[in-house]
Amino acid sequence: MKLLRFGPKGQEKPGLVDADGIVRDLSAVVDDIAGDVLSDAGLARLRALDTSTLPRAPEGVRLGACVGRVGKMVCIGLNYADHAAESNLPVPTEPVVFNKWTSAIVGPNDNVEIPRGSNKTDWEVELGVVIGKPCKNVDAADALDHVAGYCVVNDVSExxxxxxxxxxxxxxxxxxxxxxxxxxxxxxxxxxxxxxLDLWLEVDGHRYQNGNTRTMIFGVAELVAYLSRCMSLQPGDVISTGTPPGVGLGIKPTPVYLKAGQTIRLGISGLGEQLQRTVAAQ
Incomplete structure (x- = not known):
């Protein structure tokens, strides 16, 4: 299934994409793509629906972040050896963990704001992992059982x-x-x-990033298991798993950074695409 959220910012409704590519409204069935809806039982309930009976979402409606009520967004740095090299940093021996505040989360095609005074705003296409079942101290062999699904993330960085x-x-x-x-x-x-999974990113039509998740230093199962030792992971938590080479910081001889008025396009095979315009923060 492809689950999503649509509508004005702060008023998103839950939805899904049916077999014909039509966005259907799930708001009569669930209140959001969040919490118990992401459990195995919750997803099984949605799979059993006759999607043809669900209302269609309006054509061209805005898409919000595909997960609601995200409790935490945990990110992994330098998780591709060639990205570590372009950043002039050693290959990690354990996952590099940092956080992205949930107030940073927006829809896939919303504008990206260049912060006031910034000259070094950068892009990073990443595989996102959405937790569906609570986990703490899980083994890597069982870790994927706690995953609801996957999505595209742009880990924008200043x-x-x-x-x-x-x-x-x-x-x-x-x-x-x-x-x-x-x-x-x-x-x-x-x-x-x-x-x-292939992943890629372009700015103004120029392809900067081309990669595949097979070159991750720490794979998804290993990351979920590792993080579950540091913290409990809850349904709706998002893990952003690191980026392949080709970020602006690593371009030689002179780094290239984003400025207002540009277009970022990125995607992951089977997971869809994002399209953002950069604007100056007010």
């Missing part, structure tokens, strides 16, 4: 605030609009292997 202003990554990762999620949550039964 490199000056991330690297040059006190050594605290979270500051550069959590600006408003720095967490586009979606367009939809693809349930795990439709993703045969999360370690065999």
């Amino acid at each position: 490199r000056e605030w991330q690297i040059e202003r006190g050594g605290q990554w979270d500051k550069g990762k959590g600006f408003d609009t720095f967490g586009p999620i979606g367009p939809w949550l693809v349930t795990r039964d439709e993703v045969a292997d999360p370690q065999q």
Whole structure:
């Protein structure tokens, strides 16, 4: 299944994409794509629906973040060896963990704001993992049983605030609009292997990132297991699993960063695409 949320910001309704690609309204069935809806039982209930009886969403309606009521968004840094190299940093021996504030989360096609005074706003296409079942101290062999599904994430990053202003990554990762999620949550039964997914990103039509999740240093199951030792993971929590090479920071000889008025397009095979315009923050 492809689950999503649609409508004006702050008023999103739950929905799904039917077999014909039509967005259907689930608001008479569930209140949101969140909480128990993401459990195995909740997803099974949605799969059993006759989608042809569900109302159609309006044509061209805005898509919100594909998960509601996200409790935490946990991100992994330097999880591709070649990205670590372009960042002039050693390959991690354990996952590098940081947070993205939930106030950064926006829809997949919403504008990305360039913070005031920023000259180093960057892009990062990433595989997002959405937790469906609570987990704590799980083994890697069982970790994927706790995953509801997967989505596209753009881990937008302000490199000056991330690297040059006190050594605290979270500051550069959590600006408003720095967490586009979606367009939809693809349930795990439709993703045969999360370690065999192509991912890419373009700015103004120029392809900067081309990668595949098979080159992750720490795979999805290992990450879920590792994080479950640091914290309990709850339904709706999102894990952003790191980016392949091709970020603006790593471009030689001169890094390339985003400015207002540009278009970012990114996607992951089987999980859909995002399209954002950059605007100056007010």
